């Protein structure tokens with residue numbers, strides 16, 4: 001039997017869902033989030049504004065914003081038994097696996113587990129937005145034999161997140177740059193992780209299950225894991241000349257270079273990467289040390305000349321996180337934490353207008 005449906009490896013270009021959440025408009029070169037351009041949002045608003053936009057369909061006014069901040073602060077606390085479970089995990093686990101375990105446990109303290117209504121799911125999304133930074137940081141701290149840290153309600157959301165990571169209250173500039181990175185990571189249409197979450201949600205499974213699947217997806221090097229891989233390359237290369245040689249050698253061996261290329265922006269720079277590049281420049285100038293910026297620029301030049309490929313967000317987020325003093329193993333968990341709000345919006349939308357995902361195959365085995 002021959003099906004009349006074309007086989008598209010990797011579902012490249014296939015439309016898999018109807019959504020009002022976001023679109024990569026490649027013709028206009030815009031990332032549209034609920035009618036707004038993400039890059040313009042990143043210049044005028046903060047992460048929590050965009051989180052509100054994603055969940056409520058509108059940017060918050062000042063009253064709504066304060067209410068949201070208070071609501072989140074009231075939910076920062078994570079039950080201590082979550083830390084007890086983290087302490088039982090094998091120390092060699094990546095913090096993404098710790099984070100995934102933490103998310104799974106949260107399902108157990110949800111009193112309305114069988115309720116998939118918009119209101120209940122939205123409340124869950126706010127709770128997750130509040131708790132994810134604590135879970136992200138404390139899974140890492142406990143896995144690395146450190147003491148868990150408590151969130152500080154006297155700090156703004158992103159400042160508290162960065163404080164928990166580094167143990168230091170960030171400067172205004174550090175807070176703004178970190179917040180911008182969260183905003184840029186918040187939502188991006190239909191990457192593998194969002195597709196994963198929607199596929200799981202389509203069985204009428206719950207938000208926690210959908211998100212834990214997405215953690216596993218986002219951990220991979222071809223997706224969110226690339227930001228950590230980029231930083232490892234930069235550190236190993238040490239100098240501009242070392243990085244140039246490393247990239248040329250990798251290209252010679254036909255290896256993929258982490259932080260370059262994108263399924264949708266394959267021949268153009270990811271617009272989000274340009275914003276992070278500017279942040280890297282600011283941080284390097286402030287420190288009076290331009291090495292990482294110069295290495296990244298040299299890498300960008302080589303990849304353009306040799307392959308016609310451009311950086312994605314992970315390429316510039318990695319050195320920015322390094323300059324902010326963030327441990328490398330937290331780069332991908334931070335990406336996931338920032339993306340939680342976008343994923344929640346997608347799961348809610350999937351539950352609202354659901355059809356089970358169940359594709360067919362192009363069979364190449366024996367009959």
Ligand SMILES: CC(=O)SCCNC(=O)CCNC(=O)[C@H](O)C(C)(C)COP(=O)(O)OP(=O)(O)OC[C@H]1O[C@@H](n2cnc3c(N)ncnc32)[C@H](O)[C@@H]1OP(=O)(O)O
Pocket residue numbers: 010221222223224226255256257258259260261262263264307309312313314
């Ligand atoms: C925030 C994010 O999650 S963004 C993505 C982060 N991931 C990375 O940075 C990992 C590195 N990049 C890649 O592996 C890829 O570019 C992907 C997975 C992101 C997209 O890949 P695909 O859409 O499947 O493109 P595909 O792998 O078919 O590449 C097309 C061509 O470009 C080449 N190419 C694509 N990306 C790269 C790269 N990073 N380094 C070297 N060559 C590359 C491929 O080898 C291929 O060349 P060929 O036609 O000569 O064989």
Ligand SMILES: O=C([O-])CC(=O)C(=O)O
Pocket residue numbers: 185187188190191192223262263264312313
């Ligand atoms: O869109 C993608 O495929 C990957 C990506 O850049 C993201 O999830 O931010």
